Amino acid sequence: MELFSALNVSKQFSGHKALDKVNISIPEGSIFGLLGPNGAGKTTFIRIINQIIAPDEGQLFYNGRELKPNDIYNIGYLPEERGLYKKMTVGEQAMYLAQLKGLSKQEAHKRLIHWFEKFEMKSWWNKKVEELSKGMQQKVQFLITIIHEPKLLIFDEPFSGFDPINASMLKDEIIAQKEKGATIIFSTHNMASVEELCDHISLINNARVVLDGPVRDIKKTFKTNTFEIAYNNYLGKLETILPSAFSIIKEWDDHDLRKASVQIPAEANPNQLISSLLPNVALHSFSELVPNMNDIFIRVVTEKKPEPILQ
Amino acid sequence: MHKIILIIKREYLTRVRKKSFLVMTILGPLLMAAIVVVPVYMATRGNELKTVAVIDQTGIFFEKFKDTDNIKFHYLLSDLGSAKTNFRQSGDYALLFIPKTEVSIPTNAILYAESNVSMNVKSYIKNVMTKQVEDMKLEAKLKDLQTDKKNPLNVEDILRSVKTIVDVNTIKITDEGKEEKSYTEISMVLGTFSGILIYFFIFMFGSQVMRGVIEEKTNRIIEVIISSVKPFELMMGKIIGVGLVGLTQFLLWVVLTFGIVTVITSTFAGKGQHKQSIEQSMMQNASKYNPDNLAQTDAPSVKEKQDEGVNEIFEALNTVNFPVMIGAFVFFFLFGYLMYGSLFAAIGGAVDSEADTQQFMLPITVPLILSIVMMQYFIQDPSGQIAFWFSIFPLTSPVAMMIRIPFGIPYWQVALSMALLILTFLGTTWMAAKIYRTGILMYGKKVSYKELWKWLRY
Numbered sequence: 188m189e190l191f192s193a194l195n196v197s198k199q200f201s202g203h204k205a206l207d208k209v210n211i212s213i214p215e216g217s218i219f220g221l222l223g224p225n226g227a228g229k230t231t232f233i234r235i236i237n238q239i240i241a242p243d244e245g246q247l248f249y250n251g252r253e254l255k256p257n258d259i260y261n262i263g264y265l266p267e268e269r270g271l272y273k274k275m276t277v278g279e280q281a282m283y284l285a286q287l288k289g290l291s292k293q294e295a296h297k298r299l300i301h302w303f304e305k306f307e308m309k310s311w312w313n314k315k316v317e318e319l320s321k322g323m324q325q326k327v328q329f330l331i332t333i334i335h336e337p338k339l340l341i342f343d344e345p346f347s348g349f350d351p352i353n354a355s356m357l358k359d360e361i362i363a364q365k366e367k368g369a370t371i372i373f374s375t376h377n378m379a380s381v382e383e384l385c386d387h388i389s390l391i392n393n394a395r396v397v398l399d400g401p402v403r404d405i406k407k408t409f410k411t412n413t414f415e416i417a418y419n420n421y422l423g424k425l426e427t428i429l430p431s432a433f434s435i436i437k438e439w440d441d442h443d444l445r446k447a448s449v450q451i452p453a454e455a456n457p458n459q460l461i462s463s464l465l466p467n468v469a470l471h472s473f474s475e476l477v478p479n480m481n482d483i484f485i486r487v488v489t490e491k492k493p494e495p496i497l498q
Numbered sequence: 499m500h501k502i503i504l505i506i507k508r509e510y511l512t513r514v515r516k517k518s519f520l521v522m523t524i525l526g527p528l529l530m531a532a533i534v535v536v537p538v539y540m541a542t543r544g545n546e547l548k549t550v551a552v553i554d555q556t557g558i559f560f561e562k563f564k565d566t567d568n569i570k571f572h573y574l575l576s577d578l579g580s581a582k583t584n585f586r587q588s589g590d591y592a593l594l595f596i597p598k599t600e601v602s603i604p605t606n607a608i609l610y611a612e613s614n615v616s617m618n619v620k621s622y623i624k625n626v627m628t629k630q631v632e633d634m635k636l637e638a639k640l641k642d643l644q645t646d647k648k649n650p651l652n653v654e655d656i657l658r659s660v661k662t663i664v665d666v667n668t669i670k671i672t673d674e675g676k677e678e679k680s681y682t683e684i685s686m687v688l689g690t691f692s693g694i695l696i697y698f699f700i701f702m703f704g705s706q707v708m709r710g711v712i713e714e715k716t717n718r719i720i721e722v723i724i725s726s727v728k729p730f731e732l733m734m735g736k737i738i739g740v741g742l743v744g745l746t747q748f749l750l751w752v753v754l755t756f757g758i759v760t761v762i763t764s765t766f767a768g769k770g771q772h773k774q775s776i777e778q779s780m781m782q783n784a785s786k787y788n789p790d791n792l793a794q795t796d797a798p799s800v801k802e803k804q805d806e807g808v809n810e811i812f813e814a815l816n817t818v819n820f821p822v823m824i825g826a827f828v829f830f831f832l833f834g835y836l837m838y839g840s841l842f843a844a845i846g847g848a849v850d851s852e853a854d855t856q857q858f859m860l861p862i863t864v865p866l867i868l869s870i871v872m873m874q875y876f877i878q879d880p881s882g883q884i885a886f887w888f889s890i891f892p893l894t895s896p897v898a899m900m901i902r903i904p905f906g907i908p909y910w911q912v913a914l915s916m917a918l919l920i921l922t923f924l925g926t927t928w929m930a931a932k933i934y935r936t937g938i939l940m941y942g943k944k945v946s947y948k949e950l951w952k953w954l955r956y
Contacts, residue, residue: 201952237725239939264725268941270718275512283508287501287726331722 189248190215190339190370191236196245198231205231206242207394213339213372213387218365220385220402221374222480224488227391229374230267233341236372237264249339260289263337267344267374269328271316278312281331288335295334302330322353329357333364340364341372346380358384378481388480390487398487402480409483413450413476414460418468419443428467433460444471501727502735509710509739514746523750548591548619553581555598562630563594569619582610585671591615594623603631609668613881613906620666627664635660670906685904686877692827693901695748697870700835700896701863703744704842708855710736711846711938720938729935733847734927737839744835745828752824826903829916834896837923838862844930847937848945857947865893873901880905890915892922929954 192212198205205228213219223229234240235247238259247254249261272280278299285295303309306326316324325348333340342361346354361384365371373385381388381402388405390398398405413436425447426435432455438447451460457475464470478486513519549570554560563571571594574581578595585593592611596604607627609615639656711733714720723732845858869888876885880902888898889907895915903912936953937945 234939239721239724239729259726262725264722266718266721266725268718268721270716270722272512272713272717272719283504284722284726286504287723289726328722 188215188251189213190250191254191372192248193232193235194246194248196232196235196242196247198228198235198240198242200231204394206235206391209245209391209394209396211389211396211399213370215370216365216368217386218361218371218373218384220381220388221372221391222376222378222381222388222484223391228394229391230343232391233264233266233343233372233374236339236341237262260335261338262341263288263332263335263339264341265328265332265343265345267347269325271324271327273317274315276313276315277308277319277327280316281327281334284331285334290335298334299330302334306330321348322350325349326353329360333360337369339370339372341374343374344376345373346375346377378479378484381480390484392488398483405483406477406480409478409486411450411476411478412453412455413448414457415446415448415472415474415476416460416464416470417441417444417446417472418464418470419445421445421468423467429463430455430459433463448476502731502738505727505732505735506739506742509736510742513706513740513743519743519747523747523754526747526751527755548616549589550592550594550619550623551581551585551588551590552594552596553578554596556596556604558604558634559596559627559630563623563626566622569622582671585610586612592619596627603634603662605631605662605664607664607666609666610671611668612671615668616878616880618878620668624664624666627666628662631662631664632660635662685880685906688823688904689877689880689901690873692823692904693873693876693897694870696827696831696834696900697866697897699744699748699831700838701866703740703835704838706743707737707740707839708842708846709852710740711843711934712849712852712855715846715938715941716851724938729938730931733840733843733931733934737836737843741832741835741839744831748827748831823904826912827900830896830900830919833916833919833923837892837919837926838866840923840927840930844933844937847930847934848940848950849937850941850943854944858950865891866897869894869897872898876901881907886911890918892919895919 189212193209196206196209209228209232211221211232221229221232231240235242236254238254238256249255249258275283281299282292282295285299286292290298300309303312308323308326308330311319311323311327316327319327329345332342340361345357345361349357358380361371361373373381375381385402387401388398389396425438429435429449432452434450436448436450438445440446449460451457461470461473547568547570549572550563552559552563552571552573553576554573560573565571574593576584581593581595592609592615595608595610597606597608598604599606605627607623609620609623636656639659714723727735841862845855845862848858849855872884872888875882876888876898879885885898885902888894889902889911891898892915895918899912899915933950933953
């Protein structure tokens with residue numbers, strides 16, 4: 188079941204296409220990575236979801252029906268370019284923004300007090316925002332994003348500006364939101380965090396979706412059947428003991444171990460590699476080299492022709 | 499609707515709570531008074547040809563009023579009543595009536611006019627009459643000296659006895675043929691004051707809107723907010739919120755000023771009453787057994803000269819139609835501000851920092867500044883061509899109209915000006931909303947007029 192989907196969405200800004208027939212569907216309860224190089228059209232797409240701007244063509248669906256203006260109450264958005272009113276007090280500001288998201292005054296107050304206590308921020312309530320550190324401000328912004336308990340959360344580069352401790356706290360909180368049933372769109376350039384958090388991704392490049400699907404499937408597709416081995420007690424050449432169809436990509440020394448990466452044909456079984464090695468070397472480790480998201484990102488984006496869309 | 503109220507509330511409260519608001523509320527009335535005094539005394543000349551009909555019952559001033567570059571005099575032989583009834587058809591600017599005096603030398607004249615008489619006409623008449631009366635007095639004195647040779651010649655004495663103060667009162671002949679005493683000076687002060695005030699308010703609160711928009715952009719809170727409200731709601735909420743701050747300030751100023759005036763009035767009136775009551779009780783004592791005398795105790799002759807001056811100011815203030823003035827001010831401030839406020843909001847939306855606003859500010863501030871620069875022409879000649887067109891053109895009408903209104907102008911002109919202003923406000927708001935909506939999402943981009951034009955058609 189998809190919580191949100193975009194069908195053939197296009198958007199043109201004076202002279203250039205920001206989105207070109209984009210199809211994206213976001214499964215309910217997932218953490219969805221929206222990836223792409225700078226200027227690819229991610230922010231435009233996020234703004235379209237938030238109904239800040241309207242698409243030129245295409246359809247948007249929320250929960251199986253067409254997206255309505257009132258759906259903004261079901262969405263929480265933490266933009267990449269974010270800030271607060273510097274001269275306002277934290278509490279007043281949080282109350283204001285929570286009410287703009289449709290909460291009543293009483294409800295906003297009740298929930299804010301709860302969260303301020305949880306995040307140990309109670310003493311900040313009457314402080315002006317300009318008195319807070321950048322990290323503290325980020326915390327306030329995060330809290331405001333989730334205060335109305337939206338079904339769909341959009342985080343655009345959420346970790347920028349956080350120190351490692353707060354970043355990990357934020358990560359835990361994002362996972363907690365997911366466990367509570369929220370669906371999360373996560374836009375970032377930090378591929379490590381994509382790997383860690385995302386179930387699904389869409390990669391946008393030059394206004395088009397060039398890669399889309401569950402992270403595990405994508406990784407499988409980009410697998411090259413390459414294995415890394417570590418061994419010692421062998422002084423001969425590695426290629427002499429391997430089947431001829433196997434190719435050695437790289438060999439190097441790592442302390443007292445010799446390491447190599449070996450690609451085997453797609454139809455071959457990794458056991459063949461092990462069995463050819465075992466009689467000759469002392470095998471210390473054996474692992475498949477799975478491409479990480481960073482490699483996939485770079486490969487897809489730098490390729491001249493976009494890959495066929497994988498579903 | 500609920501959200502726009504939230505926005506208005508925030509914009510209003512954050513501004514009203516500032517110290518600067520309190521300071522302005524107190525300093526404002528004082529500052530304004532200082533600004534008003536200077537230009538009032540600067541304005542002395544009018545430039546359109548005006549004809550003044552003269553009825554001189556004394557015969558002393560016949561042919562004495564010489565035509566100047568812009569004032570022409572002609573003498574009427576008819577009586578005052580028919581001259582007044584014919585006045586509206588005559589096309590004359592004013593009707594000067596010098597009543598016959600039985601014994602003394604005439605030092606009084608009345609100027610009838612449809613609207614307030616410009617300062618230079620009044621002062622010219624005053625000067626001519628003063629000179630004429632003083633000449634006559636001097637002549638008589640010299641004759642006395644010739645016949646009475648015993649007294650020694652004392653120049654100082656002669657000059658003192660010759661010195662004359664001529665009183666020229668102006669009376670407005672209204673459409674209904676009613677007459678009311680009018681005071682050009684008061685209209686001038688009021689016109690200048692409200693013109694400057696409205697200019698000042700539009701500028702001050704308009705640029706507050708602009709700074710508010712820029713603040714939201716540089717703070718980067720804008721994107722959070724417009725993911726919950728429509729850009730138009732945010733823009734209008736801000737404009738209305740800031741406008742209410744302006745209105746609050748204005749009303750506080752009115753209350754404060756009236757407070758001060760009331761205090762002064764009651765102090766003076768208190769003194770006068772005190773004096774009068776003493777006089778009255780003295781009179782009552784003297785005429786205890788003659789109740790008929792009591793009726794005469796209110797005669798003006800018992801009042802002191804000093805009191806009269808003060809009373810004249812208050813009497814003049816009483817001729818001002820304050821409800822109309824304040825009503826007009828609120829209207830022209832509100833719509834002038836709304837019109838300019840939306841333009842200021844558009845500029846704020848289009849730029850990244852206040853430093854970038856210059857190129858866009860110019861076309862907006864020019865009409866405002868021009869209407870202040872031209873102010874003295876409006877005052878000299880409130881019903882002239884320049885004043886008329888400036889008070890009809892929407893970008894200048896808030897200031898120009900406020901300057902003209904105290905002088906009394908035809909209702910159709912006010913209505914036309916108001917209608918045009920409302921229409922322009924709708925137009926600028928529509929335009930501003932388009933520029934604003936696109937501009938607030940653009941960071942770090944220098945925007946040109948060409949770009950703005952694109953956004954408008956977008």
